[in-house]
Amino acid sequence: MPKIYTSDIAVLFQLLVNKNIDIVIYDIDNQVVEDSNHDYKIVNSVQNLDENANLILLSKLEKIDFLFKNCIDFAKNDFSKHTIFDYQYFNNPNATMRWVYPKSLKYPSFLTLYNASGLKSKLIRLAFQSAFRFGFKSKLNSGEFRLITTNQNEVKILVEEARGEAYSIFTGTVGENRKAIIEVNRNRKTTNFIKVPLGEKSAKLVEKRKRESTKVRKIQLSKSSFTESYNIKKSKSCDYF
Numbered sequence: 001m002p003k004i005y006t007s008d009i010a011v012l013f014q015l016l017v018n019k020n021i022d023i024v025i026y027d028i029d030n031q032v033v034e035d036s037n038h039d040y041k042i043v044n045s046v047q048n049l050d051e052n053a054n055l056i057l058l059s060k061l062e063k064i065d066f067l068f069k070n071c072i073d074f075a076k077n078d079f080s081k082h083t084i085f086d087y088q089y090f091n092n093p094n095a096t097m098r099w100v101y102p103k104s105l106k107y108p109s110f111l112t113l114y115n116a117s118g119l120k121s122k123l124i125r126l127a128f129q130s131a132f133r134f135g136f137k138s139k140l141n142s143g144e145f146r147l148i149t150t151n152q153n154e155v156k157i158l159v160e161e162a163r164g165e166a167y168s169i170f171t172g173t174v175g176e177n178r179k180a181i182i183e184v185n186r187n188r189k190t191t192n193f194i195k196v197p198l199g200e201k202s203a204k205l206v207e208k209r210k211r212e213s214t215k216v217r218k219i220q221l222s223k224s225s226f227t228e229s230y231n232i233k234k235s236k237s238c239d240y241f
Contacts, residue, residue, distance in 0.1 A: 002143050004074060007036040008097045009056055011171050014198055015180055016085075016147050017070045018154045019054050027058040031074075035096075035174070071148040084146045085153055091142035101168035103144065108132050109185045110168035113193075159184050162192045172198060 009032075013019050025032050028044040043049065046061060055071040073079065086103035099110045108128040115121060131137040138144075147153065159167045164184035172178040184192040 002031065002074075003033045003095055004031055004056075004058060005033045005035045005096050006038050006040060007174050008171065009040070009072075010036060010038050011097070011178070011180060011198055012072055012100070012145075013054055013070070015155055015169065015182075015196060016072070016153060017054065017149055017151060019070060022053050023056065024048070024050060024053040025056040025058065026061070027056075029059055031058045032056075068148050069150050072145055073148060074143065074145045076144075076146075079146065079148050082148045083150075084148050085156075086144065086146050088138070088141040088144050090140070095142075096174060097142075097171045099168060099170060102166065105166055105168060106132070107188055108137075108168075109166065109183055109188075109190060110170065112183055112190045113168075113170045113181060155182060158182060158194055158196075162194065164191060 009023065009025070013023060023038070023040045025040055025042045026044070026046075026049060027042055032042060034040075040056075041048075041053075044059075049055065051068055053069075055068055057071060057073040057075050057077060060075045061077050068082070087100055088103050088105075089097050089101075090099045092098045099113075101110055108131075111125055111128060114125060127140060128137070131140045155167065155169065159182065162184045163186065165186045167185065168183045170181040170183070172180045178198045180196045180198055182194040182196065183190055184194060
């Protein structure tokens with residue numbers, strides 16, 4: 001069974017539902033790896049599940065009796081009566097998540113965030129391009145999960161505001177400066193990158209960059225094919241560039 005790191009759980013909840021508190025992890029197979037200082041509750045009994053909590057399901061539930069408010073499911077539970085968003089992800093060598101993208105993504109747009117200078121990197125790029133083209137992308141990913149929520153998908157809101165049709169996510173480097181980057185595309189072309197800080201320190205760095213870049217913004221835009229704008233949404237500083 002694949003291991004899931006608490007640092008990745010924090011990123012997924014903060015990005016997708018804009019919440020990172022009251023998280024309960026249902027894990028009867030000891031899949032969770034605690035690599036962060038987040039105060040999450042880990043349970044192995046259905047009786048300890050609360051429909052009002054933000055839930056991570058790493059194990060199968062025999063029966064689902066209530067509507068989850070916010071839930072990320074790695075165990076392929078039966079949520080036929082719920083609104084779900086399907087995702088796939090690809091891991092770093094240390095088994096933490098690197099890229100997250102909707103299962104419906106038609107081409108590997110996340111490769112625009114990938115430096116393919118070496119031979120190994122070029123082979124990885126070619127493998128993903130071939131997998132998406134010939135329909136076996138599921139063979140390359142590290143795993144899948146589903147977002148079940150009665151609220152809105154926060155990433156989709158940001159993508160729609162950027163007038164995008166599809167997207168992929170780079171989850172950032174683990175640490176206090178961690179920032180996720182959402183790649184936005186339309187008509188199979190990347191149009192925007194949205195930088196989302198995932199901690200207080202990284203938020204300050206993004207705000208500083210926004211202030212500094214204002215003076216040279218017109219020059220930057222004249223040299224770039226990407227649009228640039230800035231937005232603060234629900235206390236998250238999102239840097240569009």
